Amino acid sequence: MEVNHGQVQHAKAHEHDHAHDDHHHEHHDTFWTKYIFSQDHKMISKQFLVTAIVMAFVAMGMSLIFRLQLGYDGQKFPWLENIIGSWGKDGKLDPGFYLALVTIHGTIMVFFVLTGGLSGTFSNLLIPFQVGARDMASGSSTCFPSGSSLLLVR
Amino acid sequence: MMWSVFIETGPASGGWTIYPPLSALPQAMPGSGMGMTLWLVSMVLFIVSALLGGINYIATVINLRTKGMSMMRLPLTIWAFLITAILGVLSFPVLFAAALLLVFDRSFGTSFYLSDIFIGGEALHNSGGSPILFQHLFWFLGHPEVYIVLLPALGLASEVIATQSRKPIFGYKAMVVSMLVIAFLSFIVWGHHMFMTGMNPFLGAVFTFTTLLIAIPSAVKVFNYIATLWKANIQLTPAMCFAIGLVSFFISGGLTGIILGDSALDINIHDTYFVVAHFHIVMGASAIFGMFAGVYHWFPRMFGRMMNKTLGYIHFWITVIAVYGVFFPMHFLGLAGVPRRYYSNSAYESFMDMQNINELVTVMSMIGGVAQLIFAFNFFYSMFYGKKSEQNPWGSNTIEWTAPVEHLHGNWPGEIPTVHRWAYDYSKPGAEHDFIPQTTPYSQTKGSNLPGEE
Ligand SMILES: [Cu+2]
Numbered sequence: 183m184e185v186n187h188g189q190v191q192h193a194k195a196h197e198h199d200h201a202h203d204d205h206h207h208e209h210h211d212t213f214w215t216k217y218i219f220s221q222d223h224k225m226i227s228k229q230f231l232v233t234a235i236v237m238a239f240v241a242m243g244m245s246l247i248f249r250l251q252l253g254y255d256g257q258k259f260p261w262l263e264n265i266i267g268s269w270g271k272d273g274k275l276d277p278g279f280y281l282a283l284v285t286i287h288g289t290i291m292v293f294f295v296l297t298g299g300l301s302g303t304f305s306n307l308l309i310p311f312q313v314g315a316r317d318m319a320s321g322s323s324t325c326f327p328s329g330s331s332l333l334l335v336r
Numbered sequence: 337m338m339w340s341v342f343i344e345t346g347p348a349s350g351g352w353t354i355y356p357p358l359s360a361l362p363q364a365m366p367g368s369g370m371g372m373t374l375w376l377v378s379m380v381l382f383i384v385s386a387l388l389g390g391i392n393y394i395a396t397v398i399n400l401r402t403k404g405m406s407m408m409r410l411p412l413t414i415w416a417f418l419i420t421a422i423l424g425v426l427s428f429p430v431l432f433a434a435a436l437l438l439v440f441d442r443s444f445g446t447s448f449y450l451s452d453i454f455i456g457g458e459a460l461h462n463s464g465g466s467p468i469l470f471q472h473l474f475w476f477l478g479h480p481e482v483y484i485v486l487l488p489a490l491g492l493a494s495e496v497i498a499t500q501s502r503k504p505i506f507g508y509k510a511m512v513v514s515m516l517v518i519a520f521l522s523f524i525v526w527g528h529h530m531f532m533t534g535m536n537p538f539l540g541a542v543f544t545f546t547t548l549l550i551a552i553p554s555a556v557k558v559f560n561y562i563a564t565l566w567k568a569n570i571q572l573t574p575a576m577c578f579a580i581g582l583v584s585f586f587i588s589g590g591l592t593g594i595i596l597g598d599s600a601l602d603i604n605i606h607d608t609y610f611v612v613a614h615f616h617i618v619m620g621a622s623a624i625f626g627m628f629a630g631v632y633h634w635f636p637r638m639f640g641r642m643m644n645k646t647l648g649y650i651h652f653w654i655t656v657i658a659v660y661g662v663f664f665p666m667h668f669l670g671l672a673g674v675p676r677r678y679y680s681n682s683a684y685e686s687f688m689d690m691q692n693i694n695e696l697v698t699v700m701s702m703i704g705g706v707a708q709l710i711f712a713f714n715f716f717y718s719m720f721y722g723k724k725s726e727q728n729p730w731g732s733n734t735i736e737w738t739a740p741v742e743h744l745h746g747n748w749p750g751e752i753p754t755v756h757r758w759a760y761d762y763s764k765p766g767a768e769h770d771f772i773p774q775t776t777p778y779s780q781t782k783g784s785n786l787p788g789e790e
Contacts, residue, residue: 224743228638231631235712238624246705253698255682255691277679282371284677288352289375293382296485296623301424304488304630305393305417307638311736312411314402314753316746319395 223318227307234299241290244283251275353474356449356467360441361460372442376435383432390421390428397421402735404755408512409774411734411759412498412505415512416491419519420484427480427523434473441465468533475526482619483522487515489626490557490586493579495759496629497561499732500576501568502770504760507560514553521550531599532606540599547597554590558583569763569770573730574648575633581656582625589618592667607677610670613663621659628652631715636729640741641722647714651707658704665693731771733759738775757789 220226247266250259262270269279310317354375362369397410397418410418437448441462449470450462498505505511527535527543561583570576592614595601605611628651635643674687681687681694728737735755739747753775761772767784778789 222743222745224638224747231638234627235715239708239712242705242708246701249698249701251679252681253695255680255694280679281677285352285354289379291620292352292481292485293379296619296627297386297424297481298382300485300488300623300627300630301393301417301420302389303627304413304492304634305389305421307634308413308736309393309396309417310400310747311637311739312414312734312759313397313400313405314735314755315396315400316748316752318392319400320392 221317223306223310227303230299230302230306234295234303237290237299238295241287241295244287244290247275248280248283248287251280353471353478354438355474356438356441356470360438360449360467361453361455362442376439379435380432383428383435386424386428390424393417393421394425402752402755408509409755409758412494412508412511413488413491415515416487416494419515420487420491423480423484423487423519423522427477427484430473431477434470434477437473438470468530471530471533472526475529476523478529479526480519480522482615483518485619485623486626487518489582489623489630490515492626492630492633493561493582495734496575496579496633497564497583498760498762499633499730500571500573500579501564502571502731502762503564503568504762504764505560506563506566507556508758508760510556511560514556517553518550521546521553525550525597528597528599528602531602537599544597544599548594550597551590551594554586558587558590571730573632574643574645574652575629577649577652578625578629578632581652582622582629584656585617585622585625585659589614589622593618605670607675608670609666609674609676612676613666613670616663616666617659621663628655628711633730635715635718635722636725636741637736639719639722640725640743641718641720642725642729643718643722644714647710651710651714654707654710655704658700658707661700662697662704665697669693669697731769733761733771733773735774738773 220229247262250262258273259270260273262273262275266275266279269276275283306318309315354372359368359372362372397414401410437446440446441449445461447462447465449467450460450465453460453462494505494511525543525547527539528547531540531543565580592610596605596611596614632643632648635641669690672687672690674681674690682691725741727741730737735753738753740749755774756777757772757774759774761767761784763770764772764781764784767781772781772784778785
C-alpha cells in the first residue's frame with residue numbers, strides 16, 4: 183500500500199521544514215513582501231483570484247457593449263460616448279472597435295481568466311494544501327506568473 | 337494588451353485566434369498595427385509564466401507529497417491540476433512558436449504565413465508561405481487549451497460533488513483514466529477546427545473519428561458525477577449548486593460538440609452562432625461555474641471567513657438562467673445561418689426576422705452581467721466582514737482542512753499530517769461520522785474497514 187518513494191520525499195521535505203521555520207521566526211513581513219512579491223502559495227492564489235475577477239469584469243463589460251450593438255442594431259445610445267469616447271460617436275459603436283472588443287473579450291476570457299486565473303488560483307492554493315506540502319516546489323517561479331500576469335494584463 | 341485600448345489605432349481586432357494575413361500585415365486593418373504587437377508581447381509573457389507555473393505544479397505534485405499520499409490517494413482536484421499542467425507544458429510552446437513566426441512575418445519580412453497577397457492592386461514580395469500553417473500551429477495548442485480550461489473546473493467539481501453528496505466519488509480510477517485519455521486525445525483532434533480549410537475529405541474523416549472518441553471519456557465522467565449524486569444525502573450549498581450547474585453545461589455543450597465534431601455536419605454550420613453557443617456553454621460557462629464552485633467552497637480556506645449563502649443562491653439562479661438564456665437561443669441563430677463576428681445583424685434581409693432573438697440574447701446578457709455584481713459584492717464584503725469560519729466547515733476529508741484557519745508560512749504548525757486513506761470515505765457503513773478524514777488511520781476505524789484495510 184505505502185509508496186516508499188513518497189517517504190523518501192517526506193524525509194527531504196522535513197529537513198527543509200526546520201530550515202524554513204527558523205528562517206521565518208526572525209523576519210517580519212513588510213507590505214511589499216507580504217502582498218506584492220509574496221512567495222507564499224496562499225497569497226499568490228489570492229492575487230490570482232482577485233486579478234481574475236477584475237479581468238473577468240472587464241471582459242464581461244466588453245461583451246455587454248458589443249451585445250448592445252448586436253441586439254439593437256441601428257439604435258443610438260448617447261451614453262456610450264461617455265464610456266468609450268470617440269469609439270462610440272453619436273451613441274453608435276464603431277465597427278472597427280466592435281471587432282476589437284470581440285477579439286479582446288475572447289483573449290482575456292480564454293487566456294487570462296480561464297487559463298491563468300482558474301489554474302493559477304486553485305493549483306497554487308490546493309496543490310500544497312492537498313498533497314501536504316509546506317509550499318510549492320519553487321516559490322519564486324510561482325511568484326513570477328502572478329507578477330507577470332498582473333503586469334501584462336494591466 | 338490592455339494599454340492597446342488607449343492607442344489611436346485601437347487594439348488587435350483579428351479575432352481571438354489572430355489568423356494571418358489579417359494579423360500579419362500591419363496595413364490589413366487598424367488593429368493590426370500597434371494593437372497586434374502589444375497582443376503578441378503580452379501573449380509571450382503569458383506563455384512564459386504559464387510554462388514556469390506548469391513545471392512548478394508538476395514538480396510539487398511529484399516531489400512534495402506527504403507521507404502516505406500515494407498517487408492513487410490524491411484527491412481528484414490534484415489529478416486534474418497535474419494533467420492540466422502537463423497539457424500546458426506540452427502545448428504552449430507550440431503557440432509560442434506560432435507567435436514567434438508571426439512576429440518574424442510582421443517585423444522582419446519573412447513569409448511563413450504569407451503568399452501571393454495583393455493590396456491595392458500591388459503584389460507584396462511575400463511568397464511560399466501559407467496562412468493554413470498558422471491555423472495548424474494555433475489549434476495544436478487551441479484544442480488542448482480547451483481541456484487546460486476545463487479539467488481544473490472538473491477537478492474542483494469532483495471534490496465539491498463528493499463532499500456535498502456525502503458519498504464517495506463514483507469510479508475514482510475511471511475518473512483518473514478518463515482524464516488521462518482526454519489529455520492524450522486532445523492532441524490529435526485539432527483538425528476539427530479546420531474542416532473548411534480545404535483539407536482532404538479523408539483527413540476530415542480521421543479528425544472526426546478522433547474527435548468523437550473524446551465523447552467516451554467525457555461521458556464516463558458525466559455518468560460518474562450522476563452516479564455520485566444518485567440517492568445521495570445532498571447538501572445544497574452554493575458551491576454544490578454551481579458544481580451541478582457545471583455538469584449540466586458539460587452535458588448540453590458536449591452534445592452540440594458531437595454535431596460540430598462531425599465534418600459532414602460542421603461544414604453547414606461552420607463559423608455561425610451555433611459554434612459560439614457551443615464553446616461558450618462547454619468551455620466558458622462550464623469553466624466559470626467550476627471556478628464559482630471552487631470559490632464558494634474554498635473561500636473559508638482562503639480568507640478564514642464564510643460567504644453569504646443567500647446571496648450565493650440568488651447569484652446562482654440568476655446566472656444559470658441568464659447563461660442558458662443567452663446561449664440557448666444562439667443555437668437557433670446558428671442553424672438559421674447567422675455568421676459570427678459580423679458587426680450588423682440587420683444588414684441582410686434574410687436575418688431580419690431573427691432580430692428579436694438577438695434582442696432576447698442581449699437582454700439576458702445584461703441580466704447575467706448584473707448578477708455578477710451580486711457575486712463581487714458578496715466576495716469582497718465577506719473577505720472583510722463575513723462570518724468567521726470553523727476549521728472544517730463542510731465536513732471534508734482532504735487534509736487542507738486540518739491546517740489552522742489562520743494562514744501560516746508552511747501551512748501546518750509542527751509536523752505535516754500523515755495520510756492513511758483515500759479522500760472519499762464519506763458515509764462509510766459502520767463509521768462514527770459521515771466522513772473519515774484522510775489523516776485517520778485504519779486502526780481507529782475498526783468498525784468500518786473493508787476487507788483488506790487494516
Ligand atoms: Cu477543438
